[in-house]
Amino acid sequence: MSWLSDKFSSTLSGGPSKESPSWQWFYRLGSPRWFYQRSGQWLPWLSLVALLVLATGLVWGLAFAPEDAKQGNSFRIIYIHVPAAFLAQSGYFIMAIAGAIGLIWKMKMSYMVMKAAAPIGAVLTFIALFTGAVWGKPTWGAYWVWDARITSMLILLFLYAGVMALQYAYHSVDAASRASAILALVGTVNIPIINKSVDWWYTLHQPATIKLTSAPSMHMDMFMPLLVMIVGFYLFYAVALILHTRNEILRRERKTSWVRELVTAKAGG
Amino acid sequence: MYFESFEALLNMSGHGVYVWSSLAVTLAAMLWLVIAPLFKQRALLQEVNRDIQRQQDRELAAKTASLSDSHEESN
Numbered sequence: 058m059s060w061l062s063d064k065f066s067s068t069l070s071g072g073p074s075k076e077s078p079s080w081q082w083f084y085r086l087g088s089p090r091w092f093y094q095r096s097g098q099w100l101p102w103l104s105l106v107a108l109l110v111l112a113t114g115l116v117w118g119l120a121f122a123p124e125d126a127k128q129g130n131s132f133r134i135i136y137i138h139v140p141a142a143f144l145a146q147s148g149y150f151i152m153a154i155a156g157a158i159g160l161i162w163k164m165k166m167s168y169m170v171m172k173a174a175a176p177i178g179a180v181l182t183f184i185a186l187f188t189g190a191v192w193g194k195p196t197w198g199a200y201w202v203w204d205a206r207i208t209s210m211l212i213l214l215f216l217y218a219g220v221m222a223l224q225y226a227y228h229s230v231d232a233a234s235r236a237s238a239i240l241a242l243v244g245t246v247n248i249p250i251i252n253k254s255v256d257w258w259y260t261l262h263q264p265a266t267i268k269l270t271s272a273p274s275m276h277m278d279m280f281m282p283l284l285v286m287i288v289g290f291y292l293f294y295a296v297a298l299i300l301h302t303r304n305e306i307l308r309r310e311r312k313t314s315w316v317r318e319l320v321t322a323k324a325g326g
Numbered sequence: 327m328y329f330e331s332f333e334a335l336l337n338m339s340g341h342g343v344y345v346w347s348s349l350a351v352t353l354a355a356m357l358w359l360v361i362a363p364l365f366k367q368r369a370l371l372q373e374v375n376r377d378i379q380r381q382q383d384r385e386l387a388a389k390t391a392s393l394s395d396s397h398e399e400s401n
Contacts, residue, residue, distance in 0.1 A: 104360075119345065120327050120335055130338035133345050137352045180355050188348040195344055293356060300363040307370040311377070320374045 087166045089306040090315045096299045103299070107292035114285035122279050134192040136283060139266065140290035142185035145213060146248055148178035148294060152220065153245045156238030168234040169309065171241065172224055173301035177294065179217035186210055197261055205254035206262035209247060216244040230309070 085091045118136035125132035152174035159167040189207065190200040201207070220237045227233035255264045266283070267273050273280045310316050329335040336342050 115349075119349070120329065123328055124339075129341055131341040131344050133338070133341075134348045137348055141352065177359055180359055184352050184355050187351055191344050191348045195341055293360075297359045297363075300360055300367075304363050304366050304370060307367065307374070311370065311374050316374055317378055320371055321378060323371070324375060 087162075087164050089166055089169070089310055090313075092166060093303055093306050093319075096303060100296065100299060103292065104296050107289060107296050110285060110292055111289035114282050114289050118282035118286060122282050123276070125279075128196055131192060131195040134188050135266070136286050138185060138188040138192060139283060140286045141181050141188065142210070143287055144290045144294050145178055145182040145185050145210070146251060147291075148174055148181060149213065149216070149241075149245065149248055151298070152178060152217075153238075153241040156234075156241040159234060160238050160242075165309070166306075168238070169305040170298065170302050171220075171234070171238060173298055173305050175217050175220040175224070175237075177297045177301060179214060179221065181290075181294075182210060182214040182217060186214065202261050204260045204262050205258040206251065206260050209251040209254050212247055213244075213251060216240070216247060219244075 114136065119133050122133070122136075124130050152171050155167045155171035155174060158164055159171060186207070189210075193202070194200050220241050223237040223240055224233050227236065252265075254260060255262055264274075266275055267280075275283075307316060327335070329338075336346070338345055
């Protein structure tokens with residue numbers, strides 16, 4: 058019966074539980090301190106890779122890819138417009154999922170990621186709308202049309218703004234996080250609408266260039282740099298999200314001993 | 327390169343204005359997304375540093391006050 062007493066003694070002594078080691082990564086990820094320290098090590102490498110991939114994609118797409126038969130060189134805006142629009146939507150999912158995890162498991166770290174994702178998503182949505190407008194002028198003859206795709210993207214921008222505003226609408230951080238998370242989750246309805254808008258309505262906006270279910274509707278010489286740019290934007294998004302999340306950690310944990318130790322260690326060394 | 331000259335790349339047969347202005351605004355927005363948090367981080371760390379200094383000053387003041395008190399009592 059020694060195994061039983063061992064088990065009891067370890068429980069009574071309050072030692073680390075060995076119940077589910079496979080879940081440890083989840084708990085670690087939930088620790089702001091662990092995330093802050095680790096992400097500080099990842100950031101320089103991640104930033105370097107993001108920069109290299111983005112630079113490669115840009116030079117390839119803007120200077121080396123062939124021009125479009127119908128649209129001429131204005132089509133090159135696709136190399137920033139599509140990746141930005143892609144990440145504006147993926148970023149919304151990331152924000153909503155982080156909010157859901159916060160609501161379900163009361164994970165503070167997850168709420169911090171949600172808050173950090175909102176301004177990044179808003180800026181990416183703005184980039185998609187702006188480059189789309191500039192592209193519209195030579196292609197459609199107008200900067201702006203109240204087309205289903207463009208209008209639903211504008212709603213996405215307002216949803217991001219709403220999540221950001223709700224963070225400041227409450228005195229209690231918990232109440233603000235919960236309200237933002239609920240708005241983020243409700244707003245996910247808009248994502249499939251954005252996606253399907255070019256199929257459901259008669260839009261001026263061209264249908265999707267890239268689909269998971271079929272081959273891309275563009276030549277490989279044009280498609281490869283676009284793929285590189287999308288990967289580059291994902292990497293950039295990761296860098297931006299980590300940077301913003303780290304600040305949120307500092308803001309909320311500034312009274313804790315580990316942040317104080319971090320600052321004194323930096324000042325001393 | 328697809329274009330024959332650097333001028334042709336800049337001009338993009340008349341579409342250069344649209345492409346390069348899109349790129350400029352995009353790069354500016356993306357740079358802002360990574361540079362603003364770096365400045366913010368510095369400000370946050372300085373704020374924590376000031377808090378620590380203030381606390382140390384208070385502790386030091388309390389210590390000297392209690393020392394001078396005990397000095398007066400012994401007289």
